[in-house]
Amino acid sequence: MKTAMRQVNKALHDQRGSSIVIVLVTMTFIVVLASIVMYLSLVNIQMKNMDRSGKENFYDAESVMNELRARVQVLVSDAINDAYTDVLSNYNDTEDESQEKAFKTSDETQEGKFRDAFLDALYTSTVGSSQFLFDPLDGSDDIKTYYTAALKALLKDVDGVEIEGSQTVVEERDGDDVLAIKLKDVRVTYVANGYQTSVSADIRIETPSLLYKATSTVQSSLPDYAIIAEDGVETGFGKLVVTGNAYAGMIETSGNSNSLTIRQAGDFVVGGNVTIEDSSSFELEAGSSLWAENIVVGASAKANIRGDAYISNDLNLSSLGAEAYLSGRYFGYGNATEPEEDGVYAYVPDNSSSIMVNGKYTTLDLSGLKTLILAGHSFVNYSPVPGADNPFVMMGQSIAVKSDQLAYLVPENCLKTDSIYGLTNPYIYNDEGDITAALEAIATDEPIFKDSTETLADYGITDVYNDILVMRKQIGQTNIAYFCMKFPTTEDANAYFKDYFKFNKDTVQKYLSIYTDAIDMSSSTSQSLAGQGYYLDAGVLEMLDASNVPDATLEAIVEASTNLRVTLSRTDNGGGSGAASPYEYYVDIETDILAAEGGTIAYETDGVAKAIVTSGSYTITDDTPDSVHIVIAAGDVTVNRAFSGLILSGGTVHLNASITASRSDVADALLALVDPNSTDADKRYLHLNAEHITPLNVSSGNASDLGNWDMNRLVSYDNWAKNAG
Numbered sequence: 001m002k003t004a005m006r007q008v009n010k011a012l013h014d015q016r017g018s019s020i021v022i023v024l025v026t027m028t029f030i031v032v033l034a035s036i037v038m039y040l041s042l043v044n045i046q047m048k049n050m051d052r053s054g055k056e057n058f059y060d061a062e063s064v065m066n067e068l069r070a071r072v073q074v075l076v077s078d079a080i081n082d083a084y085t086d087v088l089s090n091y092n093d094t095e096d097e098s099q100e101k102a103f104k105t106s107d108e109t110q111e112g113k114f115r116d117a118f119l120d121a122l123y124t125s126t127v128g129s130s131q132f133l134f135d136p137l138d139g140s141d142d143i144k145t146y147y148t149a150a151l152k153a154l155l156k157d158v159d160g161v162e163i164e165g166s167q168t169v170v171e172e173r174d175g176d177d178v179l180a181i182k183l184k185d186v187r188v189t190y191v192a193n194g195y196q197t198s199v200s201a202d203i204r205i206e207t208p209s210l211l212y213k214a215t216s217t218v219q220s221s222l223p224d225y226a227i228i229a230e231d232g233v234e235t236g237f238g239k240l241v242v243t244g245n246a247y248a249g250m251i252e253t254s255g256n257s258n259s260l261t262i263r264q265a266g267d268f269v270v271g272g273n274v275t276i277e278d279s280s281s282f283e284l285e286a287g288s289s290l291w292a293e294n295i296v297v298g299a300s301a302k303a304n305i306r307g308d309a310y311i312s313n314d315l316n317l318s319s320l321g322a323e324a325y326l327s328g329r330y331f332g333y334g335n336a337t338e339p340e341e342d343g344v345y346a347y348v349p350d351n352s353s354s355i356m357v358n359g360k361y362t363t364l365d366l367s368g369l370k371t372l373i374l375a376g377h378s379f380v381n382y383s384p385v386p387g388a389d390n391p392f393v394m395m396g397q398s399i400a401v402k403s404d405q406l407a408y409l410v411p412e413n414c415l416k417t418d419s420i421y422g423l424t425n426p427y428i429y430n431d432e433g434d435i436t437a438a439l440e441a442i443a444t445d446e447p448i449f450k451d452s453t454e455t456l457a458d459y460g461i462t463d464v465y466n467d468i469l470v471m472r473k474q475i476g477q478t479n480i481a482y483f484c485m486k487f488p489t490t491e492d493a494n495a496y497f498k499d500y501f502k503f504n505k506d507t508v509q510k511y512l513s514i515y516t517d518a519i520d521m522s523s524s525t526s527q528s529l530a531g532q533g534y535y536l537d538a539g540v541l542e543m544l545d546a547s548n549v550p551d552a553t554l555e556a557i558v559e560a561s562t563n564l565r566v567t568l569s570r571t572d573n574g575g576g577s578g579a580a581s582p583y584e585y586y587v588d589i590e591t592d593i594l595a596a597e598g599g600t601i602a603y604e605t606d607g608v609a610k611a612i613v614t615s616g617s618y619t620i621t622d623d624t625p626d627s628v629h630i631v632i633a634a635g636d637v638t639v640n641r642a643f644s645g646l647i648l649s650g651g652t653v654h655l656n657a658s659i660t661a662s663r664s665d666v667a668d669a670l671l672a673l674v675d676p677n678s679t680d681a682d683k684r685y686l687h688l689n690a691e692h693i694t695p696l697n698v699s700s701g702n703a704s705d706l707g708n709w710d711m712n713r714l715v716s717y718d719n720w721a722k723n724a725g
Contacts, residue, residue, distance in 0.1 A: 019530035022252065037156075047589075063553035064161055065188045065199050070556070070571055071710040072203060075125045075133065077571075080208055112177075114210040119178060122205070127153040134169065139409070146183050157552055162189040181208045182718065192548065202718040221568045222586060223666035224266070228568075229637075229653040230583040232272070235260045235280070236656035241651065244661025247271070247582045248653070249566060251292075253280040253301075262288050265307075269564045271581065272468060276301040284309065288326060291561055293351070294350070297322040299359070306368075309555055312351045317516075319359040319492055327368025332398075333557045335375040335530060335549075347394045352376030354531070357401040357516050366535070367520040374398035375549045377490060380405045386595035392486045394468055396497030398493050399519070399533030400543065403619075405510030407500045410468060410483040411448050414453045414456060416441040426473075426482045426594070435481055439464045442483065447505040460492035461485055462490065488528065494546045495530045502545055508534070568691075571711070587632060587648055588689050602628070604670040608674035613687050617651065629665035629672070632687055645669060 056702035103487055105159075123200040125133045132152045145167040152163045166185040169180050170504045187200040219485040225245045227233060232250035241261045242583035250272040253260045256279040262268050263285040270292035276282045277298035284290050287306035295311060297303045299319035304486075306327045317324055332353025353376040355362060368374065378400035382391040409425050416451040417423050420434075442464045461467040471482040487493035487500055501508060512519075521535040521544075532543035567574045568582050602625075612618060617635035620643050629645030631637055636651035644662045647653055654701045670693075675684045684690040 010524075062199055063550055063556060064155065064190055065186075065201065067155060067552060067556050068151060068163075068188065069717070070201065072205070072569060073715045076122065076205060076715055077711060078126065079118050081120035082121040083114055083485040084210075111210050115178065115207050116209060122181075125424055135433060138234035146327045148186075149185065151183075151711045155557065159192045162191075163187070164189065166178055178207055181205055197723060199720070199722050201720045204718050205714050206716075208714060223646065223663040224661055224668075225568065226659045226661035227647050227649075227653055228582050229649045229651070230581055230585065231649075231652040233653045233655060238656075240655050241658040242268075242655075242660075243658070245269075246661075247565075249581070250284070251275065252277070254278040259283065262290070262307075264288065267291065267564055267568070267570070267581075268570070271565055274303075276303055284328075291564055295324075297324055299317075310561060311353060312561065313353060314375075315355045317357045317359050317362040317364060318328065321361050321367075323363040325363075325365045325368070326372075329371040330366075330373070331371070331553070331557055332374040332376065333554045333561075335554070336435060347377065348393050349381070349394075354378040354397070357519075357534075360515050362516045364516060364519045366525065367522045369522070369525045369715070371526045372521075373528045373553065375530050376531075377493065377552055378404075380408060380484065386569060393471075394487060394490070394493055396487070396490075396493035396495070397534050398531035398546070399535075401512055401515045401519075403515055404497075404508065406511070407497060407504070408484050409510075410456070410485060412443055412574050414443050414446045414448065418441055426480050429479050429481050435470055438481070438483070439468060439470070440470060449499065452499070452503060454499055456485065458495045459485070459642070466638040480514070494531055497545070498545070501532070501534065501541075505534045505541055512541070542547070583648060583650055586689055586692055587650070590689055605672045607669075610669040620647075620657075629662060629669040 056198050079570070092592075121593065124133050124136070127133060127150045130145070131150050131153055133146060135145045135147075142359075146165070146169055148167060149165045151165075152158055152161070155161065164187045165183070168184040171183055172180040172182070174593045182205075183203040186198060186203050187198055189196060189198040191415050225247065226242055227246040227248060229246075229248045232252065233246070233248040234259060235253045235255075237255065237258055237601045239259045239261070239264060242265070243263050245265050245267050246262075247269045248271070251260070251270050251274045253275070254277040258263045259281040260462075261283045265288040266282075268284070268288060268290050270290070272292070273291045273296055275296045275298070276289070277711040279300040281302040282302065283304040286306045289310065290305065290307065291310045292340060293311070294313045295303055295315045297307075297315075297317050297319075300321040301319075302323040302328075303315075304327070305326045308329045308331070309326070310331045310333060313332075315324060315332070332355070334351035334353040336348050336351040337531065353374050355364070360522070376398065378395045378397050380395060393405075395404065397404065397409060412425055413512060415423050415425060420437055422428070423438055423441055427434075429435055429438070444462055444467075446455060448454050448456065456462075456467075467486050469484045469486045471484055473480045473482070485496070487496065492497070524692045527544060528547050528549045529544055530549050531546050533542050535544060536542075562572060563569055563573045564583060566577070566579055566585055567584075574585060577585060600616075600618065601611060602609045603611040603613065608627050610627060611630035612624070612628055615634045617637065618631055618633045619638040619640060620631065621640050624641070630648075631643075631645070632648045634650040637646070637649040638654040638656065639648050639659055640656050643659045644656050644665055646661070647665045648658070670685065673687065674683045675686050685693055
C-alpha cells in the first residue's frame with residue numbers, strides 16, 4: 001500500500017508532461033497571434049490603397065464640379081453683358097415699352113430693369129446652339145427645372161462623368177424681387193480605376209446689382225492687384241509684405257534675414273521663376289494662391305508655402321542648406337512633351353513638374369500637405385561639351401534627389417568588359433570610335449540587379465544606338481562618356497526605378513543622407529504622382545508609387561494659368577488681344593505711356609494728386625503724396641516707403657518697403673485718369689487700354705460694394721457633400 005502511494009505521489013510530482021503541454025499551448029497562441037497581426041496588416045494595406053484611390057477619385061469629382069461652376073460663371077457673365085447692354089442702350093427711357101418681362105422685380109428703376117434683363121438672359125441661356133439650361137420660357141413666371149444634360153454639355157471632358165440632380169430651381173425672393181436662384185442637388189459622379197465617388201451641392205446664382213456710375217467704373221480684377229511688373233519684382237532689405245494680388249515676370253529675394261511674405265492674394269501670378277537666394281526667405285500665407293514656372297530655393301534659403309501653389313515646372317532645392325516647407329495644396333501641373341517628325345512624342349524637361357533636391361544638407365518637409373499632384377518627371381542634366389549632342393535623361397521619378405542619377409547609368413555588369421580593355425561607366429575615351437565600340441559592348445539581355453532576372457530589354461531598351469544616350473564631359477584634357485538609359489515610355493522609366501529601389505534601397509538611402517536631412521510626408525496627404533518617389537518615415541525610406549494624375553484638374557489649371565498670365569482672370573483669355581503680359585494688356589504701351597515725354601505727370605482730382613505717370617522710372621519716397629494710389633511707369637519703380645494702391649511697371653519693381661492693394665483707393669485714383677476730352681461712352685482712361693477697362697464687370701469705388709460682380713461671389717456652392725446618400 002505504501003509502495004502504491006509512493007508511485008502515485010511520484011507521478012503527481014512529475015512535471016515533464018505538463019511542461020510540454022504548456023509549450024504547445026504557448027506556441028499555438030503565438031502562431032494564432034502572428035496570423036492575426038499579419039491579417040490585420042494586410043487589411044490595413046488594402047484599406048490604405050482603397051482610401052488613396054478613393055481620395056484621388058474624389059479630387060477628380062471635385063475638379064469636375066469646379067469646372068461646372070466655372071462654366072456656369074461664363075453663362076452668368078454673358079447674361080450680365082446682355083442685361084447691361086440692354087439697360088444702357090435705353091438708359092434715359094422712363095417707361096418700359098418692350099414686351100412684358102417674364103420676371104419682374106417690384107422696382108421699376110434702372111436697377112430693377114437691369115435685374116429683370118439679367119434673369120431673362122440667364123433663363124434663356126443655351127449650351128451650344130439650341131440646348132436650354134433651364135425649362136424654356138413659356139410666358140409664365142415660374143421656372144421649375146434645369147436640365148442635367150445641358151450641365152454635362154458644358155464640360156470639356158465627360159469620360160467617366162455622370163451628372164444627376166433634382167432638376168429643381170428655387171428662387172430666393174424679397175417680396176417680388178428675385179435675389180438669387182439655386183440649382184438644387186446637383187450631383188457629379190466620377191468613375192475611374194474601379195472606384196466611384198460623387199460630390200453634390202446646390203449651385204447658387206446671386207442676382208447682380210447694376211451699380212453703374214459713369215465716372216467711377218473700374219475693371220473688376222485690376223484694383224485687387226498691388227503690383228503689375230513686366231520684368232519682375234526684386235526685394236531689398238528687411239521683412240517685406242505684399243498684401244493682395246500681384247503679377248511679376250519673376251520674383252527674386254536675397255540677402256541674409258531678408259524676407260518676402262505674400263498674404264491675402266487670391267492670385268499671385270509669376271510669369272517665370274520664384275528664386276530665393278542667399279539666406280533669404282519667401283512665405284505664401286494660407287488662403288493665398290501662387291502661380292509660377294519654378295520655385296528655386298538657394299543656399300541657406302527657405303520657402304514656406306502654406307497656401308495653394310500651381311507650378312508648371314519644378315520645386316528645386318538647388319543649393320547647400322536649402323529648406324522647403326509645404327503645408328497647403330501643391331499642384332505641379334506640367335507634363336510637357338514635344339512631337340518628333342515621325343509623330344512619336346519625346347519627353348522634355350521644360351514644364352515637366354517634379355520636386356528635385358540638388359543641394360546638400362537640405363530639408364524637404366511635405367508633412368503638412370493636404371494635396372500633392374506632380375504631373376511630370378525629373379530629368380538628369382549633364383554639363384554639355386560645346387558642339388556635342390547632350391540630351392536630357394528622363395528619370396522614373398517625380399520626386400528625386402541628385403544622387404539618384406547614378407541609378408540611370410547602364411550597369412557595369414551589362415558591359416562586355418572582355419571586348420574592350422578598361423570599359424567602365426563612366427568611360428574615359430580618346431575619340432568617337434571608342435564611343436561606338438563601347439556602345440556595341442553593351443548587352444541588353446544581361447541581368448541588371450543582383451538575384452534578379454530583369455534585363456535592359458525588360459524596360460524597353462533593346463537598341464544600344466537609339467536607347468542608350470551618351471553624355472560627354474571634358475575635365476581638362478580628359479574626355480569622359482556616361483552611358484545612360486533612355487526609356488521609350490514613362491511606364492518603362494517608372495517600372496525601372498521601382499525595381500531599382502527594391503534591390504538597392506540601402507544604396508539610395510546612403511547617398512540620400514548626403515543631400516537631405518529630411519523628406520517628410522504625412523500618410524493623410526492625397527498623392528497623385530506621374531512617376532515614383534520616396535520619403536523618410538522614422539528614418540526609413542518608403543516608396544511613393546506612381547498613380548493616375550487627374551486630367552480634368554490639370555486641364556482646368558492650365559487654362560486658368562494661361563489666362564492669368566495675360567488678363568489676370570482665370571476664365572478670360574483676352575479674346576485674342578495679342579498681349580503677352582498683363583502690363584501690355586492693361587497699359588497703352590504704344591502711344592499713351594509716352595505722353596509724359598521723358599518726364600513725370602501727376603494727375604489730380606480737385607487739386608489733389610491721385611496718380612503718377614512717367615515714360616521713365618520712378619521712385620516712391622516720403623516726398624510722394626500719400627494721396628497717390630496709382631503709379632504707371634514705362635521703366636522701373638522703386639518703393640522706398642509703404643505704399644497702398646497699384647503699381648504698373650514696364651520694368652522691375654524694387655521693393656524696399658511693403659505694399660498693399662486697395663480696391664477703393666485705386667477706383668478713386670482712376671477717376672483722375674478719365675480722359676476729359678473723350679466722347680467714348682466707356683469713358684476712356686489716359687495711359688490705359690480702354691478696351692480692357694470698361695463699365696462691364698465693374699464695381700463702384702465704394703468699399704461696401706466690393707465684389708458685387710465678382711464671379712466667385714455671384715456663383716457659389718451651398719450644401720456641399722461627398723458621397724451623400
